[in-house]
Amino acid sequence: xxxxxxxxxxxxxxxxxxxxxxxxxxxxxxxxxxxxxxxxxxxxxxxxxxxxxxxxxxxxxxxxxxxxxxxxxxxxxxxxxxxxxxxxxxxxxxxxxxxxxxxxxxxxxxxxxxxxxxxxxxxxxxxxxxxxxxxxxxxxxxxxxxxxxxxxxxxxxxxxxxxxxxxxxxxxxxxxxxxxxxxxxxxxxxxxxxxxx
Amino acid sequence: xxxxxxxxxxxxxxxxxxxxxxxxxxxxxxxxxxxxxxxxxxxxxxxxxxxxxxxxxxxxxxxxxxxxxxxxxxxxxxxxxxxxxxxxxxxxxxxxxxxxxxxxxxxxxxxxxxxxxxxxxxxxxxxxxxxxxxxxxxxxxxxxxxxxxxxxxxxxxxxxxxxxxxxxxxxxxxxxxxxxxxxxxxxxxxxxxxxxxxxxxxxxxxxxxxxxxxxxxxxxxxxxxxxxxxxxxxxxxxxxxxxxxxxxxxxxxxxxxxxxxxxxxxxxxxxxxxxxxxxxxxxxxxxxxxxxxxxxxxx
Numbered sequence: 305x306x307x308x309x310x311x312x313x314x315x316x317x318x319x320x321x322x323x324x325x326x327x328x329x330x331x332x333x334x335x336x337x338x339x340x341x342x343x344x345x346x347x348x349x350x351x352x353x354x355x356x357x358x359x360x361x362x363x364x365x366x367x368x369x370x371x372x373x374x375x376x377x378x379x380x381x382x383x384x385x386x387x388x389x390x391x392x393x394x395x396x397x398x399x400x401x402x403x404x405x406x407x408x409x410x411x412x413x414x415x416x417x418x419x420x421x422x423x424x425x426x427x428x429x430x431x432x433x434x435x436x437x438x439x440x441x442x443x444x445x446x447x448x449x450x451x452x453x454x455x456x457x458x459x460x461x462x463x464x465x466x467x468x469x470x471x472x473x474x475x476x477x478x479x480x481x482x483x484x485x486x487x488x489x490x491x492x493x494x495x496x497x498x499x500x501x
Numbered sequence: 502x503x504x505x506x507x508x509x510x511x512x513x514x515x516x517x518x519x520x521x522x523x524x525x526x527x528x529x530x531x532x533x534x535x536x537x538x539x540x541x542x543x544x545x546x547x548x549x550x551x552x553x554x555x556x557x558x559x560x561x562x563x564x565x566x567x568x569x570x571x572x573x574x575x576x577x578x579x580x581x582x583x584x585x586x587x588x589x590x591x592x593x594x595x596x597x598x599x600x601x602x603x604x605x606x607x608x609x610x611x612x613x614x615x616x617x618x619x620x621x622x623x624x625x626x627x628x629x630x631x632x633x634x635x636x637x638x639x640x641x642x643x644x645x646x647x648x649x650x651x652x653x654x655x656x657x658x659x660x661x662x663x664x665x666x667x668x669x670x671x672x673x674x675x676x677x678x679x680x681x682x683x684x685x686x687x688x689x690x691x692x693x694x695x696x697x698x699x700x701x702x703x704x705x706x707x708x709x710x711x712x713x714x715x716x717x718x719x720x721x722x723x724x725x726x727x728x729x730x731x732x733x734x735x736x737x738x739x740x741x742x743x744x745x746x747x748x749x750x751x752x753x754x755x756x757x758x759x760x761x762x763x764x765x766x767x768x769x770x771x772x773x774x775x776x777x778x779x780x781x782x783x784x785x786x787x788x789x790x791x792x793x794x795x796x797x798x799x800x
Contacts, residue, residue: 466570
């Protein structure tokens, strides 16, 4: 109940009112779990923006993978991200967490760059996503390219400044049987989305 | 309910119904979808604006303050900004509620000088504190230009509420005429336009569109003046011409900005129109010019 209220009274008005959001190809958003969303990562806002794309029915089952070191460092923040955002901490037990989430039909949100880089510049992708895809060959993986969040709330600056954000969704892909090829496909997917306006 | 507001509301409704019927019946093949999207957006923004006039001055001003915020946010998202200036942008945003508050508090003097004097001095000062001189001039210039256009110029629509017995009628007058002029210039230009006014800036603007727009806007400005304004017949002709020309100038000014930045539209907020700046660009000229004309002649 608290999450439902937060979703519609705080999150949605914040993303649309303070930031402003433009979504390209919203029809490519997964309509049911299990599914994986992979996105470029520039800001803490990325998770919130992606959550806001979904109706609450799906948003409540979204499990963002987030740094355990950072988010579990203080007790209040840990309560917030574990209870309200339901993150899967990115630590040694991460893969188990992801497998469990996908097995129970949830949508996993991954930032394969591993960290928030320079705005709109894609850092090299970590291959953890390939391991996950290999173990779940029939779970669709949707690439997402986010712009603007890195200007609104970049790494290393706690002050939020309103900027329009845009989210471009790509065609879902499946595990192709080969790790190198999979990572290459994923990178190409991101690159195409990054060129799309 | 204010009888003038009621008349204009009914008039707007009739126009929207006629336009919708025309699109459904004629089914223009080229750009048909675009026109339908545009009209759908009109069905949302026209009632929103008219409702914003109903509850009173503070509410109307809040409406325009929100429009200013959306326009400024769109502008800041469009231009290149330096990361070092993030806090300066917050100062610019923070000036919006104040600028409209001067109107609410009947402080014409502060309204007139707050952005051109105080914000003009404060923004470079705040930028100096960050200490980044690379791109200083272009940063302060682009940032301030956005503040002047999306906040200062637009706030002159709200400032019409400051004028004694001015109020809602004058706001309706300038907004309806400015939007009418946009639509008329578009329709005239589409139906019989060939030679372009400013081909290198805006290839869509033709002499036929401009002159047809001026004539249509003057016709409506004469018709509406007795209901909404204290203007005499000849003053209303002048107001119509000023709004038509000003609307054209505002439009091509923002076109030049878009060309410079390689964008077709300023945003995507208003389907069929583009961004919010694409819709309100005409007010950059019409709002201050009309405000000062009325203030000079009647108050």
